[in-house]
Amino acid sequence: MREMMDDVTFRSDTVLSDVHLHTSSKRQLMVRLNAVGQPVFLAQFKLISDETSQASEEEERAFRRNALNRQEERKEEWKVDNSLRDPAFSTSSTKASDASKGIEALLDEDGDLEVVRRPRFSSGEDESLPRDKVCPIILTTGGEPSEEGEPKGSSRDVVKIEHTMATPLEDVxxxxxxxxxxxxxxxxxxxxxxxxxxxxxxxxxxxxxxxxxxxxxxxxxxxxxxxxxxxxxxxxxxxxxxxxxxxxxxxxxxxxxxxxxxxxxxxxxxxxxxxxxxxxxxxxxxxxxxxxxxxxxxxxxxxxxxxxxxxxxxxxxxxxxxxxxxxxxxxxxxxxxxxxxxxxxxxxxxxxxxxxxxxxxxxxxxxxxxxxxxxxxxxxxxxxxxxxxxxxxxxxxxxxxxxxx
Ligand SMILES: C[S@@+](CC[C@H](N)C(=O)[O-])C[C@H]1O[C@@H](n2cnc3c(N)ncnc32)[C@H](O)[C@@H]1O
Known part of the structure; x- marks a missing residue:
C-alpha cells in the first residue's frame, strides 16, 4: 500500500494546490483509493456567511490600525529612551541595558523570543482546530467510496469535495x-x-x-x-x-x-x-x-x-x-x-x-x-x-x- 501511494503521490512533475496544503486536517479525511490507485480525500469547505466575512474584514482593518498604533507607540518609546540617554554620562553597560530594554519585553521567561503571530482573520476557520500535518487514515480501498468517511448531516454552509492531492500535471x-x-x-x-x-x-x-x-x-x-x-x-x-x-x-x-x-x-x-x-x-x-x-x-x-x-x-x-x-x-x-x-x-x-x-x-x-x-x-x-x-x-x-x- 505504502509503495503504491509513494508511487502515485511523489513524481517529479507532481503539483500540490495551496488550497489543500492549508486545509485543516480535521476538515479532510482520506476515504479511499480511486480506480487508478490515487488516495482520495474528502474535504469539507465551509462557506463563510456574508456577515462573518464582512465582520472579519472589519476585524482585519482594526488589526491593521492597532498594529500601526503599536508601531507608532514603539517609535515614541524609542525616542524617549534615546533622549534619556545622555552620551556624556552613559557607560557601555547602561548602553547595553537600554538597547536590550525593547527586546526584553519580547522574551518569555526562559529568554526565548516570543513571536506574536498575526491572527488569521477572514478565514472562517474554527481557531480551535490545529493546523497540524495531514495524517490521513484510509477507511476503504477500491472503487466504491465508503459512507463512513462522509460527514454527518447536510449543512447548507459546507461543500464536500472529494479530491486527490499532489497529482502529476495531467491530473491537476x-x-x-x-x-x-x-x-x-x-x-x-x-x-x-x-x-x-x-x-x-x-x-x-x-x-x-x-x-x-x-x-x-x-x-x-x-x-x-x-x-x-x-x-x-x-x-x-x-x-x-x-x-x-x-x-x-x-x-x-x-x-x-x-x-x-x-x-x-x-x-x-x-x-x-x-x-x-x-x-x-x-x-x-x-x-x-x-x-x-x-x-x-x-x-x-x-x-x-x-x-x-x-x-x-x-x-x-x-x-x-x-x-x-x-x-x-x-x-x-x-x-x-x-x-x-x-x-x-x-x-x-x-x-x-x-x-x-x-x-x-x-x-x-x-x-x-x-x-x-x-x-x-x-x-x-x-x-x-x-x-x-x-x-x-x-x-x-x-x-x-x-x-x-
Ligand atoms: C488546474 S485545473 C483547474 C480545475 C478547476 N477548474 C479548479 O480550479 O479547481 C485545470 C483543468 O483543466 C482541465 N483540462 C485540461 N485539458 C483539458 C482539455 N483538453 N479539455 C477540457 N478540459 C481540460 C483539467 O482536466 C483540469 O480540470
Whole structure:
C-alpha cells in the first residue's frame, strides 16, 4: 500500500494546490483509493456567511490600525529612551541595558523570543482546530467510496469535495485550485447573472464551482476530460445535492475536450451528450465559467478556440468569467522568472477583442476583487478574474462556423 501511494503521490512533475496544503486536517479525511490507485480525500469547505466575512474584514482593518498604533507607540518609546540617554554620562553597560530594554519585553521567561503571530482573520476557520500535518487514515480501498468517511448531516454552509492531492500535471483537475475559490466567491457574492440560467463550466475539475453556481442557476453543465476525473466530479455533485436541489438547480457532468472538434455523443460513454442536451446548451446558455485553466500554452489556445466556437453558436449573448493565478516560473529562455502562461492568456484575450468576424463581438474587462471572501483560502495578489461579454453582431450574416454536434 505504502509503495503504491509513494508511487502515485511523489513524481517529479507532481503539483500540490495551496488550497489543500492549508486545509485543516480535521476538515479532510482520506476515504479511499480511486480506480487508478490515487488516495482520495474528502474535504469539507465551509462557506463563510456574508456577515462573518464582512465582520472579519472589519476585524482585519482594526488589526491593521492597532498594529500601526503599536508601531507608532514603539517609535515614541524609542525616542524617549534615546533622549534619556545622555552620551556624556552613559557607560557601555547602561548602553547595553537600554538597547536590550525593547527586546526584553519580547522574551518569555526562559529568554526565548516570543513571536506574536498575526491572527488569521477572514478565514472562517474554527481557531480551535490545529493546523497540524495531514495524517490521513484510509477507511476503504477500491472503487466504491465508503459512507463512513462522509460527514454527518447536510449543512447548507459546507461543500464536500472529494479530491486527490499532489497529482502529476495531467491530473491537476482532481485538486481544487485557488482560482476556483475566487470564481466561487464571485458567484456567491453576485449570483444575479446566473439566476435561473443555463451555465457551462469548462475545465470544471472536481466540480466545486459548478456546484456553487447551481445554487443560483437552473442547469450547470460541468465539463472536463478523463473518465476518472468526471466520475469524481459526478460523485461530488451527488455529495452536494443538499446545496443544489434545495435551490432548484442541477449539475450535469459532461465530457468536453478542447482538443476535439466534437461533443462526445457516444451513448456507451458515461459522460456523453444527448442531442437534446447539445440543443439546450446552444439555445439557453448565457454564462460560461472557467477557473484556473491557463497553465499550458497549447491548452490555452485550445480553450480559446473552443470558446470562440461555442459562443459563435450560442443563441443568446453570453457573459464569460475566467479566473487565473499568475504563476512565476524560472525559464531557461529568459534566464529569469517569468509568467509565460499568463502572457499567453492575455494575448488570447487581446485577440478576441480585436476579432472582427461579423458574428460575435467580444469585450474584455478585469473584475475588481473587492467582493468579500466566502471560502477559506489565501486571496493572493497573483489571482485575477476577467469578464468577457460575447454579443451577437446582427449587421451581417457570414457563413455559419462549423457547429459542434
Ligand atoms: C488546474 S485545473 C483547474 C480545475 C478547476 N477548474 C479548479 O480550479 O479547481 C485545470 C483543468 O483543466 C482541465 N483540462 C485540461 N485539458 C483539458 C482539455 N483538453 N479539455 C477540457 N478540459 C481540460 C483539467 O482536466 C483540469 O480540470
Amino acid at each position: 483537475g482532481k485538486q481544487v485550485w485557488r482560482g476556483a475559490f475566487l470564481l466561487a466567491d464571485y458567484i456567491l457574492c453576485k449570483p444575479d447573472p446566473l439566476k435561473d440560467c443555463t451555465v457551462l463550466e469548462l475545465g470544471g475539475g472536481t466540480g466545486v464551482v459548478s456546484i456553487l453556481a447551481a445554487q443560483a442557476a437552473k442547469t450547470v453543465y460541468c465539463t472536463d476530460v478523463g473518465e476518472d476525473l468526471l466520475d469524481m466530479c459526478e460523485r461530488n455533485v451527488a455529495l452536494n445535492k443538499h446545496l443544489t436541489e434545495s435551490a432548484g438547480g442541477k449539475v450535469k457532468v459532461k465530457e468536453l475536450d478542447w482538443l476535439k472538434n466534437d461533443f462526445c455523443t457516444d451513448p456507451d460513454r458515461p459522460h456523453s451528450w444527448s442531442e437534446d442536451e447539445i440543443a439546450e446548451l446552444y439555445d439557453l446558455t448565457t454564462v460560461i465559467l472557467a477557473a484556473d485553466v491557463f497553465y499550458d500554452d497549447d491548452l490555452t489556445d485550445a480553450f480559446f478556440r473552443t470558446l470562440y466556437r461555442l459562443t459563435g453558436n450560442l443563441k443568446n449573448p453570453c457573459a464569460i468569467y475566467l479566473s487565473i493565478e499568475k504563476r512565476l516560473n524560472f525559464t531557461l529562455r529568459h534566464m529569469d522568472v517569468a509568467c509565460e502562461a499568463y502572457g499567453r492568456f492575455r494575448r488570447c484575450l487581446d485577440a478576441l477583442v480585436t476579432l472582427r468576424d461579423g458574428r460575435v463581438r467580444y469585450a474584455v474587462e478585469p473584475v475588481e476583487l473587492s467582493f468579500p471572501q466566502r471560502l477559506v483560502y489565501e486571496r493572493v495578489a497573483q489571482l485575477e478574474l476577467w469578464k468577457i461579454t460575447a454579443d451577437k453582431t446582427p449587421e451581417r450574416s457570414p457563413p455559419p462556423c462549423t457547429r459542434w454536434k
